Amino acid sequence: MSHPQGIPLLVPQLPDRLALQPFLDRIDLSRHYSNFGPLVQELEQRLATDYSTHASLPLEVVTVSSATAGLELALSSLELPPGSRVLVPALTFVASLTAILRAGHLPVICDIDPDNWLLTPDIADDCMRESDCQAVIAVATFGQAQDTRAWSAWQQRHGVRVIIDAAAAYGSQWVEAVDIPVVFSMHATKSLAAGEGGFVVTGQPGQRRMIKELSNFGINLSPDTDHPVGHLSYAGTNAKLSEYHAAVGLASLNSWQTQADLRHAVFLQYRETLQQACGDALIWQQGPAPAAPxxxxxxxxxxxRRSKLEQLCAVSRISTRRWYQPLLHQHAAKVGPIVHLPTPTAEAVSADLIGLPFFPMLTRGQMAEVSQHVAMAVTA
Known part of the structure; x- marks a missing residue:
């Protein structure tokens, strides 16, 4: 029987007022609301400590107003020639594309692996033979982690810089190679949520300093350079994280492991319920389940089958989403110039890919209801 109020696609889980109160009290006391305040600094330090435990050398973190801004500024920090070609997979959120365009570069849209749905170093090897690129944005699609060590070796072999877009992979994507910057999101729908925001993890202090300055209009913040403090060093933007967003981020970090365990358990139970209902009819992304999907x-x-499921779910008020569609090369031409390499695998994956309802409080009954609808679509 359908749930009378339907089943939503996503339900954000952010800290409540009680969890936020100690951090809000600190903001009231300091009266520091933006411009790299004490809560922002604490959040960056806590994150840097966590990431450094998984790396061979210390890592640094710089927060930004969104993961999209983080991608754009990380690209800008590479100081590539204007109009450089940047490789990016066809199956990803549009921010991966717009960041390249807004940084003044040319997206080269490529295929993905048929099993894990990622742009891999092997695929990038093939793409380099077809289109000379100066940088790569590899995406941790659906929270499936990228191998930073493999990308580091690829980067050294080709002399081409690599950035990882790990917007949805907090808790799963570690930064084991310190020369690969990784960008994360703290949007309300993510597991480490600040309402809005993001951060960049890097093992290169100079890159962190440049991203920080770029997030503050490009104003020089360091007295240890030849350029005077307060003068523009770059044409930056305003992409700083506010103290209020840092407060939510810190409160979210305090409860993150509990939320992550719940998300992981729901994910595994959901998948098992679907497999019991549908047998071998479904095709899954290969790789370990994300730590906090x-x-x-x-x-x-x-x-x-997908169209049939969408029709069935619409009648029962079960929300679905064709995630990351249309593919990047299928958006309007006026968005910006692109280079489109052959993408047969991405097109095959996108033809039958469907996003189902998922949130930490998804009940077994809701899982069963969704699974019944999926079974009707794939077994008829």
Whole structure:
């Protein structure tokens, strides 16, 4: 039987007022609201400590107003020639594309691995033979972690810089290679949520300093340079994280492990319920389940099955989403110039990929209801 109020696609889980209160009290006391305040500094330090435990050398963190801004500024920090070609997978959120364009570069849209749905170093090797690129944005799609050590070796072999877009992979994506900057999101729908915000993890202090300055209009903040403090060093933007967002981020960090354990358990139970209902009819993204998943996607085997499921779910008020569609090269031409390499795998994956409802408080009954609808779509 359908739930009378339907099943939403996502339900954000942010800290409540009681969890926020100690941090808000500190803001009231300091009267520091933006411009790299004490809560922002504490959040960056706590994150840097966590990431450094998984790396061979210390890592640094710089917060930004969104992961999209973080991608754009990380690209700018590479100081590539204007119009450089940047490789990016076809199956990803549009921010991966717009960041390249807004940084003044040319997106080269490429294919993905048929099993894990990621842009891999092997695929990048093939793409380099077809289109000379100066940088790569590799995406941790649906929270599936990228191998930073493999990308570091690839970067050294080709002399081409690599950035990882790990917007949805907090808790799963570690930064084991200190020469690969990784960008994370703290949007309300993510597992480490600040309402809005993001951060960049890097093992290169100069890169962190440049991203920080770029987030503050490009104003020089260091007295240890030849350029006077307060003068523009770059044409930056205003992408600083506020103290209020840092307060939410810190409160979220305090409860993150509990939330992550719940998300992980729900994800595994949901997948088992679907497999019991559908057998081998579904196609899953290969790789370990994310530590704190934020979405739930599966392939149904044909576009016809997907359309049928969407119709069934619409009647029962079960929300679904065709995540990351249209593919990057299928957006309006006026968005910006692109280079489109062959993407047969991405097109095959996108033809039957569907995002199902997923949130920490998803009940077994809701999982069963969704699974019944999926079974009707794939077994008829």
């Amino acid at each position: 934020t979405t739930f996607s599966v392939r149904l085997g044909s576009s016809g």
